[in-house]
Amino acid sequence: xxxxxxIQRGDIAAWLADTAATHTVYAPLRDKTGVHFHxxxxxxxxxxxxxxxxxxxxxxxxxxxxxxACETLLEFSYAKQEDGSTSLDVQPVMPQGAxxxxxxxxxxxxxxxxxxxxxxxxxxKDPYYTARRAATVVASVVCTRPEQSCFCTAVGGAPDDTEGxxxxxxxxQDGFIVRPLTQAGEAVxxxxxxxxxxxxxxxxxxxxxxxxxxxxxxxxxxxxAPEPVAALFDDMEFWQSVTAKCLSCxxxxxxxxxxxxxxxxxxxxxxxxxxxxxxxxCMSFQFTxxxxxxxxxxxxxxxxxxxxxxxxxxxxxxxxxxxxxxxxGRCISSCxxxxxxxxxxxxxxxxxxxxTPEQAHE
Amino acid sequence: MPQLESLKDAIAKALPELDVxxxxxRGLDALGATPLFITKPEDLDDMILGxxxxxxxxxxxxxxxxxxxxxxxxxCDSRSVIELLQEGLADRDNLTVFGFACSGVVNVPxxxxxxxxxxxxxxxxxxxxxxxxxDTGPVALPEAEALAAxxxxxxxxxxxxxxxxxxxxxxxxxxxxSGNPQGTLERLEAMDFESxxxxxxxxxxxxxxxxxCRSACPLCVCQDHCAAQSRNxxxxxxxxxxxxxxxxxxxxxxxxxxxxxxxxxxxRACPMDIPVLALKQALNREIHRLFDYRAGTDPQATPPLFHxxxxxxxxxxxxW
Amino acid sequence: xxxxxxxxxxxxxxxxxxxxxxxxxxAGVGRFAQPTxxxxxxxxxxGRINPLFIVRALLNGTDGVLVSGCHPRDCHYTAxxxxxRRRMEVLKALLPVLGIDPLRFEYTWVSASEGNRWQTVVxxxxxxxxxxxxxxxxxxxxxxxxxxxxxxxx
Numbered sequence: 001x002x003x004x005x006x007i008q009r010g011d012i013a014a015w016l017a018d019t020a021a022t023h024t025v026y027a028p029l030r031d032k033t034g035v036h037f038h039x040x041x042x043x044x045x046x047x048x049x050x051x052x053x054x055x056x057x058x059x060x061x062x063x064x065x066x067x068x069a070c071e072t073l074l075e076f077s078y079a080k081q082e083d084g085s086t087s088l089d090v091q092p093v094m095p096q097g098a099x100x101x102x103x104x105x106x107x108x109x110x111x112x113x114x115x116x117x118x119x120x121x122x123x124x125k126d127p128y129y130t131a132r133r134a135a136t137v138v139a140s141v142v143c144t145r146p147e148q149s150c151f152c153t154a155v156g157g158a159p160d161d162t163e164g165x166x167x168x169x170x171x172x173q174d175g176f177i178v179r180p181l182t183q184a185g186e187a188v189x190x191x192x193x194x195x196x197x198x199x200x201x202x203x204x205x206x207x208x209x210x211x212x213x214x215x216x217x218x219x220x221x222x223x224x225a226p227e228p229v230a231a232l233f234d235d236m237e238f239w240q241s242v243t244a245k246c247l248s249c250x251x252x253x254x255x256x257x258x259x260x261x262x263x264x265x266x267x268x269x270x271x272x273x274x275x276x277x278x279x280x281x282c283m284s285f286q287f288t289x290x291x292x293x294x295x296x297x298x299x300x301x302x303x304x305x306x307x308x309x310x311x312x313x314x315x316x317x318x319x320x321x322x323x324x325x326x327x328x329g330r331c332i333s334s335c336x337x338x339x340x341x342x343x344x345x346x347x348x349x350x351x352x353x354x355x356t357p358e359q360a361h362e
Numbered sequence: 363m364p365q366l367e368s369l370k371d372a373i374a375k376a377l378p379e380l381d382v383x384x385x386x387x388r389g390l391d392a393l394g395a396t397p398l399f400i401t402k403p404e405d406l407d408d409m410i411l412g413x414x415x416x417x418x419x420x421x422x423x424x425x426x427x428x429x430x431x432x433x434x435x436x437x438c439d440s441r442s443v444i445e446l447l448q449e450g451l452a453d454r455d456n457l458t459v460f461g462f463a464c465s466g467v468v469n470v471p472x473x474x475x476x477x478x479x480x481x482x483x484x485x486x487x488x489x490x491x492x493x494x495x496x497d498t499g500p501v502a503l504p505e506a507e508a509l510a511a512x513x514x515x516x517x518x519x520x521x522x523x524x525x526x527x528x529x530x531x532x533x534x535x536x537x538x539x540s541g542n543p544q545g546t547l548e549r550l551e552a553m554d555f556e557s558x559x560x561x562x563x564x565x566x567x568x569x570x571x572x573x574x575c576r577s578a579c580p581l582c583v584c585q586d587h588c589a590a591q592s593r594n595x596x597x598x599x600x601x602x603x604x605x606x607x608x609x610x611x612x613x614x615x616x617x618x619x620x621x622x623x624x625x626x627x628x629x630r631a632c633p634m635d636i637p638v639l640a641l642k643q644a645l646n647r648e649i650h651r652l653f654d655y656r657a658g659t660d661p662q663a664t665p666p667l668f669h670x671x672x673x674x675x676x677x678x679x680x681x682w
Numbered sequence: 683x684x685x686x687x688x689x690x691x692x693x694x695x696x697x698x699x700x701x702x703x704x705x706x707x708x709a710g711v712g713r714f715a716q717p718t719x720x721x722x723x724x725x726x727x728x729g730r731i732n733p734l735f736i737v738r739a740l741l742n743g744t745d746g747v748l749v750s751g752c753h754p755r756d757c758h759y760t761a762x763x764x765x766x767r768r769r770m771e772v773l774k775a776l777l778p779v780l781g782i783d784p785l786r787f788e789y790t791w792v793s794a795s796e797g798n799r800w801q802t803v804v805x806x807x808x809x810x811x812x813x814x815x816x817x818x819x820x821x822x823x824x825x826x827x828x829x830x831x832x833x834x835x836x
Contacts, residue, residue, distance in 0.1 A: 033471075033568075033634065033635035034471075034475075034635070036568075056479065059633070060570075060633075060634075068602075069570065069571070069602050070600065070601060070602030147479060148390050148391065148479075148481050149390065241399075244382075244397075244399040244422075245396065245397040245398075245399065245422075247421065247574070247577045247578055247631070248577055249572065249573065249574035249576075249577030249578060249631060250572045250573055250574060250577065251572050251574040251631065251633045253572070254570045254571075254572040254633070255570075255572075255633055263600070265599075265600040267599045267600060267601060276600050276601065278571075278600050278602065279570075281572070281573075284573070284586075285585075285586035285587075286586065286591060332390070333390075334633040336417070336574060336578050336627070336630060336631035337396055337397050337417060338389040338390060338394055338395075338396040340390075547779070550779060555778065555781050555782065555783050555818075556781065556818055557781070558778070558779070558780065558781030559780065559781025559782065559818045560781070560821075561781065562780060562781055563820060563821060597734065597738065603820065604820055604821075605741055605742075605820050608741060608780065609737065609738060609741050612734065612737045612741070612776065612780065613734060613737075615776060616733050616734060616737070616772075616773070616776065619772050620772075640779065641776065641779055641780070644775055644776060644778075644779040645772060645775055645776055647775070648771075648772055648774075648775030649772060652768075652771055652772070653768075666768065667765075667768055667769065667772065670761065670764035670765055670767070670768055671764070672754065672755065672764065674767065674768070674771075677767060677768075677771050679790075680788065680790075682790060682799065682802050682803050682806055
């Protein structure tokens with residue numbers, strides 16, 4: 001792999017602006033309500049990057065870049081033919097163009113590997129997702145300032161994790177030490193503002209070690225959660241007690257970097273229409289509402305059980321133990337009633353353990 | 363804190379007759395509280411009371427309709443309780459309401475920003491200031507910036523409906539009721555129509571359509587069968603455009619017309635900080651002007667859009 | 683209609699079947715000339731009108747909306763227009779906050795014999811809408827510049 005590079009903090013904006021000529025560039029900017037990923041306009045890049053914010057977690061993950069909140073899968077139109085028959089013309093709408101996603105935290109990048117196992121594996125490769133994934137370079141920034149709600153280290157991640165990224169930027173006092181991880185990453189780093197910096201690798205390692213130590217200590221190692229969570233499936237008393245304050249609102253789902261459920265709808269106007277894929281939300285009553293009117297998850301307790309079950313039990317059991325949660329903590333900080341997934345999973349693990357007579361005495 | 367002790371006593375006495383009492387407990391830190399569901403006397407130890415208690419607990423009442431429920435309410439929350447009673451969505455016989463003199467609650471996202479997202483060890487509100495103690499030192503903000511917008515125009519700090527009141531009446535530290543010139547509605551009124559339209563277009567482009575605004579609302583009891591998600595009639599499409607999202611906000615505001623008590627939970631719950639309360643406030647002001655009516659103040663009152671008068675005193679129709 | 687494109691604005695009229703639709707018919711029978719911008723949607727009663735019809739129409743790009751029903755106390759269903767009056771007045775307060783000029787929406791009462799009045803209402807309202815011009819369009823359907831500005835925000 002290519003050597004470690006360095007770029008001055010003040011030069012990042014210029015590099016992004018130049019890259020915007022050939023790529024669609026997304027970067028975290030501080031706007032009036034906080035830090036969010038924005039698309040840089042080639043003309044306005046200089047002005048926009050004044051608001052670049054790399055020292056705080058973005059409030060919304062960059063999930064949109066690979067899995068848009070709403071995407072058109074295909075367009076269709078009907079036409080009456082002269083012989084009286086009706087023809088149907090269907091045109092798929094494929095993603096176009098190279099993308100540079102700059103500034104996600106390693107947790108956000110790791111979330112993309114959660115999607116990869118589902119959308120880019122085995123028989124069922126999703127052509128829209130795979131096209132975007134192949135065209136996107138992910139340049140993550142090591143997290144030196146975790147939030148109170150962060151717990152990446154408890155779910156197998158780390159503030160300097162490289163999974164899912166093409167490049168890793170480690171912040172140091174005068175800039176960033178830059179480590180390309182893939183060929184695609186190397187390609188966007190071919191720019192005069194990057195200088196060789198193999199001699200600074202140790203400095204980067206120190207920053208990463210400090211970052212790991214700074215992550216708040218979660219109450220447990222959640223990689224062991226799959227069995228206990230599965231064991232509590234029928235324990236509705238547990239799920240009802242932990243979800244008493246939940247509003248079933250869905251903010252957690254939409255702000256979660258690993259949530260990937262979707263809905264497909266046809267929207268048409270007369271003879272023309274589009275087939276849309278939009279984010280869906282398992283916290284909503286309608287998520288499992290069947291045509292007959294029956295709903296297998298009628299209460300928020302059932303739905304939340306599914307949320308925890310999916311992230312901490314069903315997904316890891318199918319995918320060799322990889323959890324479908326990266327510990328970014330946005331579900332905790334954006335929840336209007338501060339549902340704390342760490343406490344709930346920890347309680348589940350404790351409760352399941354106490355269910356066995358041998359462990360009740362420990 | 364004498365108010366809290368008095369409240370705990372009242373709840374402890376009532377608890378044996380109740381299935382649950384809903385109050386507030388500590389969340390992540392001193393700035394963030396969380397709803398607390400008290401079922402056993404030991405749970406009372408987790409109770410807190412203060413400027414971090416932003417949640418309108420009345421939102422849980424429709425779901426707990428058949429149980430004997432106790433609820434702690436600020437003045438604004440009590441209006442939601444009354445509105446639920448007006449609409450027959452809660453039973454007075456199954457409710458035990460605990461009130462206290464509220465001195466206002468804080469705008470949590472703003473204070474999180476002021477504290478640069480450091481954990482907050484303590485928070486105090488007095489003498490026109492809110493003071494935080496964080497890992498990296500103290501932070502102080504004047505009331506006008508620190509309190510939730512609704513507190514700056516509050517006229518009812520004490521519950522309008524109450525079974526047990528903790529602490530002496532009239533002791534709420536009231537923010538100077540100077541109005542809120544930075545309120546969204548006030549800012550919109552200073553703009554021309556085109557600018558207002560672009561304002562909402564920009565705000566709605568940030569909307570995620572998570573419907574947290576709907577779920578947090580105590581009066582949105584039909585959220586599981588919402589008109590906004592109906593395919594027949596097809597009010598709103600799945601297209602992710604400001605037009606569709608603004609249509610949902612219009613549906614929400616109109617379905618709440620004459621019912622909304624401006625508790626502000628919709629705006630507080632929004633993960634993108636979109637000022638959605640403004641639309642409901644505008645309708646409430648008009649309803650007050652037209653029908654001399656405020657939602658959630660009289661349990662016997664009928665909301666104005668549920669009935670009519672043959673002669674409407676305040677409706678001046680245009681001539682052609 | 684293509685032949686009138688550029689000269690006509692899109693105005694929708696929600697008319698109750700009994701009084702107002704009858705009044706419009708009377709105007710037609712009497713050959714009272716009116717501008718052709720206004721297109722009628724017939725309903726049983728103004729009380730059936732969900733204020734969201736008007737909002738949906740305006741957000742979809744309609745330039746003006748008119749509601750017309752029986753005079754209060756003359757509603758074919760007794761009380762429908764009383765409810766409508768309250769709802770329409772409340773709706774009038776929502777439009778300006780959204781950034782839609784409230785002059786783009788009017789409600790009125792026209793009885794079945796008032797052909798003249800119907801003509802007056804249609805002429806005046808159409809002129810009012812022409813005075814305001816086309817309704818503001820969302821940027822996604824508008825200029826490229828506006829689109830670019832909007833695209834800079836996810």
